[in-house]
Amino acid sequence: MEHKKTTISSAPDTAPYYQEIGKEVEVFQHCWKNHLPFLLKGPTGTGKSRFLEYMAFTLQQPIITVACHEETSSTDLIGRFIIKGTETVWQDGPLTIAVKQGGILYLDEIAEARPDVIVAIHPLTDHRRELFIDKLGTMIKAHRDFMLVASFNPGYQRGFKELKPSTRQRFVSMSFDYPEKELEKMILMKETGIDSGVAKKLVNIANKIRNLTELGLTETVSTRLLVDAGKLIQSGLPKRLSVEVAVVEPLSDDPEIVEALRDLTQLLI
Numbered sequence: 001m002e003h004k005k006t007t008i009s010s011a012p013d014t015a016p017y018y019q020e021i022g023k024e025v026e027v028f029q030h031c032w033k034n035h036l037p038f039l040l041k042g043p044t045g046t047g048k049s050r051f052l053e054y055m056a057f058t059l060q061q062p063i064i065t066v067a068c069h070e071e072t073s074s075t076d077l078i079g080r081f082i083i084k085g086t087e088t089v090w091q092d093g094p095l096t097i098a099v100k101q102g103g104i105l106y107l108d109e110i111a112e113a114r115p116d117v118i119v120a121i122h123p124l125t126d127h128r129r130e131l132f133i134d135k136l137g138t139m140i141k142a143h144r145d146f147m148l149v150a151s152f153n154p155g156y157q158r159g160f161k162e163l164k165p166s167t168r169q170r171f172v173s174m175s176f177d178y179p180e181k182e183l184e185k186m187i188l189m190k191e192t193g194i195d196s197g198v199a200k201k202l203v204n205i206a207n208k209i210r211n212l213t214e215l216g217l218t219e220t221v222s223t224r225l226l227v228d229a230g231k232l233i234q235s236g237l238p239k240r241l242s243v244e245v246a247v248v249e250p251l252s253d254d255p256e257i258v259e260a261l262r263d264l265t266q267l268l269i
Contacts, residue, residue: 006067006094011060018047018054019187024174028055031172037125037148039168042176045222048151051176052106061145062103064094068113074120078133090136099124099131102145110150111163118167124148125170181207184223192230198239202226205243205268212264215257221247239269 031038032055040048049065056063066077077095081088098105107113107121123130129142150171152163179187181203188199206221225247232242248261 007065008062008094008097009056009065010062011056015057016050016053017190018050019179019183019190021047021176021179021183022174024051024176025055025058027172027174029058032059032147035129035142035144035147037150037171039171039173040149040151040176041154041173042151043153043178043222044219045224046176046178047223048176049106049108052104052149056104059104061147063106064098064103065106065108066094068107068109068111068117070112070114072113072117074114074116077117078120078131079135081135095120096131096133096140099140099142099146102143104147104149107148107150109153111152118164121148122167122170178206178210178223184226187223188226188230191227193234194230198233199230201239201269202229202243205247205265208264208268209247209251209261215252215260217251217257219251221251225250240266243269 028038028051030036040051042048052063066072075093077093079091079093079096082091083089092100095105107117110117120131123132124142124146125148129146131140131142132138133140154162178184184206185196185199185203188194188202189196192199194202203226206223206226209217210220229242229246232246233239243265244262248258248265251261252258
C-alpha cells in the first residue's frame with residue numbers, strides 16, 4: 001500500500017466543527033463503550049469523515065485512516081517482512097498498530113478492498129476481538145481502546161461491489177445523508193463565512209441538482225462541494241465561476257451534462 005493511503009492522526013486538540021443531524025453521536029459513544037464496530041453508510045461528502053474526527057476529539061482517541069482501494073490487501077493492513085540493512089524484520093501494518101496500541105482504525109470505503117481484508121477483520125468484529133497474524137503464527141487480543149470503524153457508499157457501490165450481509169451484520173450501522181436545507185445553510189455559513197443569502201443560493205442549487213435524476217449523475221452535489229464553492233466565493237472569486245469549478249465541473253466530464261448544469265446554476269446564483 002502506498003504510504004499516502006494511510007494516515008495516523010492523534011486526537012485533535014480542538015473540536016472539529018460538526019453539526020449533529022440525528023442521534024449519531026450518542027450511538028457512537030455507546031458503541032465505543034461496548035466495543036462494537038461501527039459502519040458509516042452514505043454518499044460522498046455527507047460528513048462521515050468529519051463526524052469521525054469529531055468523535056475522536058470527544059473520546060480523545062487517535063485515528064488511523066486507511067483509504068481502501070482495489071489493491072488494498074490484508075498484508076497491507078496487518079504487516080509484512082521487510083529488508084532492513086542485512087536483516088529481515090517484521091513491520092506492523094496500520095491494523096496491527098491500532099489493535100496493539102488502541103485507537104480508532106478507520107477503513108474508508110471498505111467495499112473497495114480485496115476480499116481477504118474482510119476475512120482478516122472478522123475476528124475483530126465479534127466477541128473475540130482478536131487479530132491473527134498468520135505470517136508470525138501469533139494471535140493478538142485487541143487493546144481495550146481499539147475500535148474498528150468503516151465507511152461504505154451503497155449508492156455508488158450498487159451493481160459494482162457490495163458488502164456481504166454476513167459482513168454488514170457484524171457492524172452497528174448508521175446512514176448519513178445530506179442535511180435539511182436550513183441545517184445545510186447553517187453549515188455553509190459556519191464553515192466558510194459566507195452570508196445567509198449566498199448560502200441559501202448554494203443550497204438551492206444543490207437541491208435542484210440532487211432532484212435531476214434524468215442526468216444520470218453517478219454522484220450528486222455533496223455538502224463538501226458546496227463548502228468548497230463557499231470558500232472560493234468568500235475569498236473573492238466570482239460566484240458563478242466558483243460554482244462552476246467547485247460544483248459543476250467535479251460532477252461530470254460529459255460536455256453536454258456540464259453545459260446543462262452550468263446553465264442551471266447560473267440561473268440560481
